[in-house]
Amino acid sequence: MxxxxxxxxxxxxxxxxxxxxxxxxxxxxxxxxxxxxxxxxxxxxxxxxxxxxxxxxxxxxxxxxxxxxxxxxxxxxxxxxxxxxxxxxxxxxxxxxxxxxxxxxxxxxxxxxxxxxxxxxxxxxxxxxxxxxxxxxxxxxxxxxxxxxxxxxxxxxxxxxxxxxxxxxxxxxxxxxxxxxxxxxxxxxxxxxxxxxxxxxxxxxxxxxxxxxxxxxxxxxxxxxxxxxxxSKDFVFYYSLADNLPGRLEVIPFKRNGEDGTFMMVLTPGIDLKPVTNGADYVFVLDNSGSMCGGKIQTLAKGVTQTIQKMNPNDRFRIVMFNSRAEDITRGYLPATPENIQKAVEKLGNVNACGGTNLYDGLKTALSKLDDDRVTSMVIVTDGVTNTGEVNPQAFAKLMSRNDIRVFGFLMGNSCNWPLMRTICDVSGGFYDAVSNDDDIIGKIMLAKSKITSEAIHDVKVSIDGVKTYDVTKNCVKKLYRGQQLVMFGRYQGHGEATVTMKTRLSGEDKTYTCKMAFPEQDEDNPELERMFAVAQIEMHEDMVNQGLENQSENTDIVRNIGLKYQIxxxxxxxxxxxxxxxxxxxxxxxxxxxxxxxxxxxxxxKTQPVKNYRVDAQRPASPAPMNSPAPRHGNGMFQYHAPHISHGGGAMDVWTVIIVAAMGAVAARYRKE
Amino acid sequence: MKNHARILLIAAVLLASAILTFCPEAGEAAALRPNHCDASFLWRMSTCHLVHWSAKHLFYDGICFAIIAAMLPAWETIACLAVSAPVVAIVVTHSYPEMTAYGGLSGVNCALFVAWAFHVAGYSKTIGFWALAAIIAKTFVEYHEGHTFFVTREFIPTDMAHVAGIATGIICGICRKPFLKMIDIAINYSKFSKN
Structure with missing residues (x-):
């Protein structure tokens, strides 16, 4: 709440x-x-x-x-x-x-x-x-x-x-x-x-x-x-899928005969992540630059006030406002007691909007005084482009990579610097979302809330064996939040059966999920995939530049070549x-x-054909299995979203069942004989 | 003769199961598809029980079936299979509408085991009672916990298939005596008519 x-x-x-x-x-x-x-x-x-x-x-x-x-x-x-x-x-x-x-x-x-x-x-x-x-x-x-x-x-x-x-x-x-x-x-x-x-x-x-x-x-x-x-206004369209759809792996391929193929892989984990129940720390990094003037800053202050008033007693909060420079208006983390809340409310009431946007200073201030023993979530809200103080993306990447926190970025409007936010989230394993003024705000809130207050899947690594793949984007992510899909693009050589393996860490336990699928020799239904693959490649290289892993001149050549090759x-x-x-x-x-x-x-x-379902784990879904063990051919394992027990497809007897049945049979036979 | 019928029945079921397990195309055609019901449901509700997802799955389901079927008279096994196979398939389809494929003998094995418990109760109420109690307790735990008592790897069994199996086993067990009585009456009537 x-x-x-x-x-x-x-x-x-x-x-x-x-x-x-x-x-x-x-x-x-x-x-x-x-x-x-x-x-x-x-x-x-x-x-x-x-x-x-x-x-x-x-x-x-x-x-x-x-x-x-x-x-x-x-x-x-x-x-x-x-x-x-x-x-x-x-x-x-x-x-x-x-x-x-x-x-x-x-x-x-x-x-x-x-x-x-x-x-x-x-x-x-x-x-x-x-x-x-x-x-x-x-x-x-x-x-x-x-x-x-x-x-x-x-x-x-x-x-x-x-x-x-x-x-x-x-x-x-x-x-x-x-x-x-x-x-x-x-x-x-x-x-x-x-x-x-x-x-x-x-x-x-x-x-x-x-x-x-x-x-x-x-x-x-x-x-x-x-x-x-x-x-004058954005057009936003939503549609919702049926409840209780299974967790799934969908792979859309595109391959001209004799050439290397392209694929888009969408992984929808079916793990119902548990809520974070222990006391957590929340640091709000809020933009109060000049563009927030007028009623916005008052609305912001009022909203944060209501928020901290509803916090759990074992939660702590901290508020960092930033414009040309950052200010920790709560002077560190405060337990959500009535007195602390009252003090914060008074301070928020005195905040004015003015100056430039120094996001770096805001983040740096927010990252100080972290408590290693508590889960910390950082909620960043900005409506502008960082234009004061440190503006180099590499500095942001370096800053954010130092700490293990959960970052949730919300970008207002259509001209925000979302490549920078993407870099911030990539290095910290965070989640970001663009928000239009014309969005269905309540719906967005519900989705964001479930992410912030639930556990995350950590260190997700997806690998494909059996068919050679290359230039795969986003196959390693630090965190995957509740309800979030992992969308990957890549290229493949040849064709045939492949094994998709996802390794993750969930609640401190290492888990491996595997699934078998087939890459086709020829499939020309979705040529648009190549252009989207190209954009994903460019974004990946952009992130590498932002993180200092690639230099700008090299990146310029790469982007130009990709643009010309895929005509984007x-x-x-x-x-x-x-x-x-x-x-x-x-x-x-x-x-x-x-x-x-x-x-x-x-x-x-x-247009003339029925909608094609590209799910590849329908017959042989990704399921929890130890390494080197064969993937089961049915059921949904962890990929069941709401109720993991719903879609498992078979009965099972084991050695103990056999022993019990045999023993009871033997006793009965002996009794009858006597 | 009675033993021959049992052996023949067990061999036929195990052979069919092996074919459907190790021949994936046949297995796909025979497995139950709760998320995609069409006319093929009519045969899939019988054949699905013979489809298994791995050699290990087949081994334990098969060995359980063989032991129970060996202890029951062949006609009781056949009658119980005839009732439980469609009931289990219908319950699974209704309970797991998103499931892509269902297979395995465990549902009908539960029904057979319960039928055997009633059969044993004919000469030892104690053994019959404990056999029935054991299978109900095991299934209750599975249903409550969402996973089986012993099996934790590869896949989690459909607990509702076991519940349906037990229910049909109980019905078969209860109907056993009246059924036998009716058979006796029919036989006696037939003899009487001939005389």
Missing amino acids: NIKRTIITMFTIVTTILQAAGTLSPANSGLKPAEIVSHDVVVTINNGYAQTEVNQQFKNINDTVMEAVYSFPVPQSASLADCQVQIGEQTMNGEVVAKDKAKQVYEEEKNAGNNAGVADKNGYQDFSFKIANLGPQDTARITFTYYQPLPVDTGVCRYQYPLEEGNTDDVGAMSFWERNDKPTGKTTVRVILRSAWPVTAYRAPQGAVASEQADLANGTADITYELAEGL VTDETSLVMLTDEQHAKHGIDRNNQKRVQEERRAQAQR
Whole structure:
């Protein structure tokens, strides 16, 4: 209850300063922004990942030619794969090339007075699309597609189409363009849901249902929402899976014949983790930088007050506020006694929001005075980008790796520095989550609360034997929290049967789980996996740089090569949009065109087929077994989520049963003889 | 003749079990699939008991079956199997709807053991009572604890299969005497008609 209240407060502190993204604006001031005629989004959620196709029509209402800029917050782990611009009869398609080359080609075409487009990624903040020479009163249609993995958390899957922008000191200060975030036509989001598991419910808090067709028992739904708020608010969609689904291992493969394959492995542990019952320490690291001004800081103070008032008597709390510098307002850990609570309440009431964001100082202060004998959970809430004091990610990694604590990071808004939070959580074995202002706050709270107050699975290591795999991401994690899925990407050579082994430490005991599965020789149903694998690789290398394990120049080359090979927009590669003739003129290979065609073919084929279940442990599930022992062919072992005894599939007699039966039989036979 | 029938019955069950255990394709076709009920349920509810998940699983289930079946008259074994096999399968399907595959003789072994306890009670109420008490106590512990009394590795047995087995064994045991009486009456009537 106490934790719940804290998180409520934290989630409600972000309110009004955000601006809309996904809008089209003139690059040079003095011109009116383009009029958005329509904005339609089609989201296809298919077995663990989402494809988002955005289709926007806009009009240059000026009497002069304009260069339009379209910005869009980077969705977490998204791979921007395809972009098409249509102006009148002319269609321009995107090809990924090195960033420098894209810039050069775009400028050449712009200066020549031709239509052209370019899409860039600006770090973790946004994708920007530029369209050159949009004629007066011209109508243009821009279509782009991106893919992202969509893990399920405690049976609930969340999809966010980010539209709100800003929310950081830096970006908020830019106020760079005039905005026109209200389309003259409708703004619709169509969600096509295809789940291999039965769905119990779905909801989108911001959208009004325009049409819906659902067969939840079979995991399918097709819903169209109309967004009354236009492009000023995020669209968030949730769906929940049926209760008591088994813990499971799902592997989605993709392999062209004769080439190495790609796979996405999703592990849903079925362990029902116990609540932390002994007295625990909670340190709240709360942002009170300038962006928290107004009602937010009062709301934050009120929420923390309510939280500590509800703490268990054997818990202790500590509150560290940070802006340009950190301040431990409780002066160390305090037992949750009425007197201490009263003192903390008074101090919280006097906190003001001002200054920059010095997260490092906040963390450093919070990590001092830790008690080794108590479980410590750190709850970090920030709505900005760290911009004061230490900003080097390596310093954060070094700081966080020194202590064994449980870190829960909550990032508000769409422009927060989530790569930095990812590094913090990777090195400390923490969990982070992005939170939109338009989220279903109570639902998020319930999920976060169950993680914070439950035990974690430690030192998870997943290995695959039997088939050679490489470039596997996230196969070693420090902690896995209640309800959390482990999503891994990797490549494999050859095909055939493989054994997946997961080694963990749970409640101080080492445990090993194994499962047999088959990697196919050919499976071309999900070509999109390659792009998501590429993004996962880039994120892994980004983390390595942040942890000082790889240097920046080396990383630049790696990112560029991955971007070019898999045709995704990265910090080193851009998508240049040209006509077929322009592509030929600049000698640009049509690699993305081939890839997009392959993806479209597979998507069309999937539409005609029933949803495929990629569970690989259905017949031979991962179950607890000693090393070198054969994996059982049935049942669910630890992978049963709620009730581990539910899905075990067979009776069993053993040597003792045999002895008892035989002995009783012998006694009876002897008695009868006598 | 009576012994021949028993030996034949035991051999047939063990042979079929071995085939279904060591031939995975046949085992998949014969195992019960509680999470995917279709027309094949009609045969799977009988054949699933012969499917085992490992040689060890088959060994202990098989040896238990062989001992109990050797102690019971063949007709009682067959009658008990005929009743308990579908009952256990139905209970397992109903109790574990998410289970992907069920197999093993232990459910019907429980039924046979209880039927044997009633059979023994015909000449020693003490042994019959203790046999019945032992199997009920073992199953109660399994049900309460969520795992079997002895088996802790590889997989955890379905406790409800054992409960269903005991229940059908008790029904078979209770019906045994009236059934025998009816057989006697039928035989006597037949003799009387002939005379």
